[in-house]
Amino acid sequence: MNRLIFERSRTGRVSAQLAPAGAVVDDIPPALLRAAPPPLPEAAELDVVRHYTRLSQKNFSIDTQFYPLGSCTMKYNPRAANALAMLPEFLAHHPLAPEATGQGLLACLHELQEILCEVSGMAGVSLAPMAGAQGEFAGVAMIRAWHRSRGDHARSEIIVPDAAHGTNPATATMCGYAVREVPTDRSGNVDLDRLRAAVGPQTAGLMLTNPSTLGVFEQRILDIRDIVHGAGGLLYYDGANLNAIVGKVKPGAMGFDVIHMNLHKTFSTPHGGGGPGAGPVGVAERLLPFLPIPMVACEAGSDGRGTYRWLTEADRPQSIGRLSAFMGNVGVLLRAYVYARMLGRKGMARVAEFATLNANYLMVELARAGFDLAYPARRASHEFIVTLKRLKDETGVSAMDFAKRLLDKGVHAPTTYFPLLVPECLLIEPTETESKETLDAFVAAMKAVLEEARTQPDLVKSAPHTMPVRRLDDVRAARELDVVWKKSTRT
Amino acid sequence: MKIARDLKYAQTHEWARAEADGSVVVGITDHAQELLGDLVYVELPQVGKVYAKGQECGVVESVKAASDIYAPVAGEVIAVNDELGASPEKINEDAYAAWIFRLRPSAPDELNALMDAAAYEGMVSAEPG
Amino acid sequence: MLDAAGVGGIDALFDEIPAQLKQVRLERVPEALNEMQVTRLLQERAAQDGRWSSFIGAGAYEHYIPAAVWQLVTRGEFYSAYTPYQAEASQGTLQLLYEYQSMIAGLTGLDAANASLYDGASALAEAILMAVRLHKSSRRILLPANLHPHYAAVARALTSSQGVELIELSYDSRRGTITPDALPLDGAAALVIAQPNAFGGLEDVHALTDRAHAHGVLVIAVVNPVSLGLLNAPGEWGTQGADIAVGEGQPLGVPLSGGGPYFGFMTCKAAHIRQMPGRIAGRTVDLDGTPGFTLTLQAREQHIRRSKATSNICTNQGLAVTAATIHMALLGPAGLQRVAQTCHANLLALLERLQPLGVRPRFSASCFHEVVIDVGAPAPAVLAAMRAQGVLGGFDLGQWSPELSSSLLVCVTETKTMADLDHYAQALAAALSGRSSQERAS
The missing domain is CATH 3.90.1150.10 (Aspartate Aminotransferase, domain 1)
Structure with missing residues (x-):
């Protein structure tokens, strides 16, 4: 083990001070002031740079090793995406700054919304969720909001195949649903007879990954759609494996009502040792009013050019609400946007x-x-x-x-x-x-x-x-x- | 896998033993601890709480799995084995000695409905792989 | 490769997919740009947005970030690594997370930390769910009305399906703070205390914490990590300290970046760690007894516990936390203290410059680096006039509450010079006089 940065600490050693010394604070009640300085390490800049450079060298990464990690889509993260998301004007943009000062950034985000709508085959997309699991939460919360908006309060269960990621049942619980598992048959498909037996007036929806986590395409997806919709439930597409069909099949065409997309998988944003990701959600027409806010809208101006603005509670009164204090993981969204623009229409299918x-x-x-x-x-x-x-x-x-x-x-x-x-x-x-x-x-x-x-x-x-x-x-x-x-x- | 002859067993892999004072002592079976691996934490039931038969009343946790403990019979928890808080490995060492909690059963007959050692052994050996 | 895979063409690889699903058109995806073209496009858009002298805070704060921070963060070995599930091949990330947990626990004065959550607001929602699990018999949470409204909105969105009841506590209209007397503490699971509150003001955290604990109510602290260079750590609040501390980690080395990615931090007392959601790195030893790091307490998490997990979260904001760790290591105790002190001193220096304009703080409580000022005119017009002079003069509080429609929430950090403050005062003076001359004209 490398010594900890704390063990490299030497009393009085400093690197970045970044602010002048000597500001006396005498207008805050002394009882509210910190008695002792925070217990952070004291190190010179070279100590810090060397320490964290050496730590980085103890990691495997895509840039250094092949990463055949199933269900994680560890593809190369193009460097241009990082460089352009970190342009100084974008980095300095405050989330609550007037929209007039962020039209360039908003244009990128709006176009990304459109691209994601197109590849998912859904009617609308919100970029708000900050990770796949938050996208799942938003998706199931929208399913719940839709049933309730129709006065249907009897739906208490979410059905999840036994092969599903653990986030699916965990999400259903967070949304107040009981979880019912359905088994997989020997060929790797959902057992349709068991699914038929599982659905009913209590079914809020089914969460499905397709291709499944077993690495095969769910061949009878249209039968599954009919069974779930027939019982009054909605169909949720877990986009964990979207990379397998992006540009080839649209989840909307398979009959899904809600989808989340992991941009850190399919759209090649970095995994960063565990985040940040982004998990935009897309929905079919009937769920549009419930999408999480904020979303980017484009309104035609008098000069014919579009003006972009954030949609909030006032625009979307039926929204399931906010998932973050601000606008989701914008920097990740920018990286995904650059990736999508470089792939283009033909590259997407490749x-x-x-x-x-x-x-x-x-x-x-x-x-x-x-x-x-x-x-x-x-x-x-x-x-x-x-x-x-x-x-x-x-x-x-x-x-x-x-x-x-x-x-x-x-x-x-x-x-x-x-x-x-x-x-x-x-x-x-x-x-x-x-x-x-x-x-x-x-x-x-x-x-x-x-x-x-x-x-x-x-x-x-x-x-x-x-x-x-x-x-x-x-x-x-x-x-x-x-x-x-x-x-x-x-x- | 060890199965103690004189105990009663639930399908959810708890063992139960009737004591002379009418109380019932509960633990998890040796088979259960084998499946879980090295235990790292036991969440004990609350003393004084009343559980229905089959109700979740605690959790046993290893590094790779966590499993609920269910009350094999209905009743009020009158004692818990506090030693497991600091030493969950006692269950790995001897699952039948490391009791988890003690109930005052509300329907003592329920104990008779549990499996005996032979039936439990039959159930476990029928499990796949 | 097609031959080896035993297929005649690419299409055969998709032969298990029903044919009717494969009619895909992607008209709304534009044709490809090469790297040079996409660079040109993004540079133009960035230039369109420009650079401003910004005094907006309201939950996201401009601080200077040393150059070393993001040069290290974007090293491929951090940037393109996966979640450290294979611990032996991830010792760099894991040790860094352990160091992060140690720093943030020390900063907040509590015993344990996780490896981070999505952002400050979602961290508060998770803390609320955690407090409900800890309390066992109550699902009622007291939320102050002077908490950032987006935090309250996120808490509502993320906890409402689980039967959590959020009770709003009004604030004193003169001081802008919560009054410790007469809080409806009976039967509540937790009291949320924001320090500073959303108006930048400082609460009487000691009295609030002690009152809550006297009623068996847990205390959730929502704090700005930079302020902790100057202010009491939540672990020092009252006689027992707060039980859980959360907050927005962005001020620790993460750029504003239009709203994200940031990270939420969460720390707690040792007794509560098993109810803490999210990833946690721990120190242990290997087969030879050599110290090393691994993810621990994973049995609480969704990939093992599934529907009974503490949360569905399966990420931490890795890169943002990497930045924060390096940032804190570079600042050190003295550096963080200086940044906090300078923020505060700069705020006072700005208020001094506004006094001659007749512009004063709206509330009487002391502030850290953010304050509500009353400009005596509709905020949107004043802000627009200031913007014409290159200054983003603050946040229009009318967006939060109609009664604050002539109030600006103004933030000053260590990045501002005295010249910047002079410029602000001039811009505001011009905005106000321009307005009054317009009024006279009309």
Whole structure:
């Protein structure tokens, strides 16, 4: 472990002061003033720069490694998107500054709304949600608001397939709904008979990811639509896997009433070690009044040029309301806008094509290398599942061990133990931005670990061996919680 | 997997034991602790609270899973095993010694409706993989 | 690759999708621009928006950010890394989060912190849900009317489906603050205290905290992190300290950027940590006993606990928190103190310049770096006239409340020079005299 920045601290050492000393405060009641200075580290600028540069070097990242992390769409983040979102005028723009001083920024956001409407096939889009999970919240809250606006208070359940991301049931709970799970059949589709039995006057809606987290397209989506709509429920599209169909199929055409889109996946904004993301929501016509605020409107001016403004409570009285103090994650939205403009109409359709081609190529090559596919009879979407159940039974090497050993080969591990339905699974998503050479190198790394698992299982079980730390004691981390450094706990 | 012969079992993997004073002691089974792995936290029921049969009354948590504890019979909680607050691993060490709470049952007959050791063993061995 | 994948063409890869769904047109997506063209477009739009001398705060604050901060944040290894689920390959992010948690816990004077939430307003909503879980028997929350109205709106939007009852507390019309006497504390789960409040004013946090605790009511502090260079940490409020502290982290090294991305911070007393939502980094050891970092308490989170999770959140605002951590490390205790003191001193210096114009604070409570002034004329017209002189003179409070339609919320930070303050005073004087001459003319 690198020493903590606190352990590098030396009394009196300073870097940025950024403000003159000596301002005396005598007009605030002394009882409201801080008694001792805040316990922050004292370090020179070079100490700080070196410390955080070195920390960064302990990370895997897309810029340094292949990241076949299923369901996360770790594609390359174009540098232009970052540079242009950080133009000084955009960075200095205050969210409550007059709209007249932000027309350039608002134009970008309005065009992004239009682009997202078009690719999702929905009637309207709000950019407000700050992450996919907040988009889900907004979506389910709109479903609730719609039922209530029609005086239908009997709908108390959200249906979620058992393969769904954990955010789906967690979101339904946050919106005051009970969760009913429906199982998946052997081929990876939602079990339609069980779905028919599950719907009724209590059904508010169904949350569905398509292609599903099992890496396959839900073939009977139109039957699902009819079953849910027939019961008076609405259909929610979890856009986690939109990258698989963007430009090829519009969720609106599949009959979905609400969708959220993860811009940090499909629109290539950075994951940033865990955020910030953005999760715009789109809706069909009947849900338009409920979209979260603020939204950008374009009104034709007298000179024929559009004038942009934010829509608020006064414009949208039926809105589910505000999800953030200001305008959502604008800087992330700008990055997505730049990405979309650089892709353009034709490039947008190539995303799904190349992502799907890469996944299917990799799936076939891995099967040829001796890996078991969870759904061998199915076409891969932009991702697919390998199961290591047989390997575990034969050698004791688990999916976790396998993943850790891949780190030693210079590859970020695929998603492990998700979805929960497939034992010892690796969910693999190469994305469209990786070359054939990278995919072939990954196959070689997978083969090498497979061989090691058979010949030297202990080597794999004790992996990783080349990372800054070896496998960490999660149990100790949870039992002996140490989440905040204190001088007294200095080691 | 160990199954204690003299205990009663719920489908949700709690064990229950009738005490001489009429109270019922509850814990989770050895099979349950095996499935969960190393426990890191036990959320104990509130003493004095009355639970219905099958009602959620606590949580056992490992690093990879969290599972609700359900009251195997209805009744009022009269004691909890405070030792588990600091040492949840006691359940991993011996699931049948590390009791979680004690109930005063409101319908003592409910205990008879629970599975015996043989039935519980049959249920667990029928579980997939 | 198509051959290897066993298909004759790209279209065959999509053969499981019903044909009727594949008729896609993307007319509203414009044709592609290359990088040079898109750069030109965005530069033009940015130039159109221009640069202003801004005195708007109202929850988002202009501060100087040292150059090192974002140069480090945008290193590819931070910028393009994933959530640190594979701990061994993410020690950089994880150690940084642990350092962040330590800094923000220290700043707020509380024991534990998470790795951040989306923004200040959504962090308050999460704190309200957390307080309801902690309190167990009440779902009633007391929200002051001088809380930022968008915070109240977000709290309402995010908690209303869970049966949480939000009670508004009126403020004293002279002081602009909440009066500790006669609060409806009986039967409430938590009292929210904003310090400074949305008018920039300072509340009697000690009395409010003690009153709440005397009634078994939890205290949620909503604080500006930069103000904590000068003001009491929530952990020092009253005799026991606030139970949960949240706030907008943006002032710590995150640019205004049109409203986001920012980050919400949340800290709490040690006893409450298991009800805290969001990601938490923890220190542990590896197989060899070497210290290292990992995400911990994950069993509370949605990917394990699903419908029973503490929240559906599965992100922290990673890059914004990275910036804040580096920013706090560069400022250090003395730097943060100086920034806070200078903000406050600059506010007083501005008020001094406004006195000759007959413009005074509307409320009598002391302020940190933001104040409500009464300009005696409709705020929109005054602001428009100031804008014509390159000054964004503050926020029009008429947007929040009709009775404040001649009031501006004005913020001054350390970024303003005495010349900027002179310019403000001149612009306001001109706006007011221009107005009065217009009135005379009409």
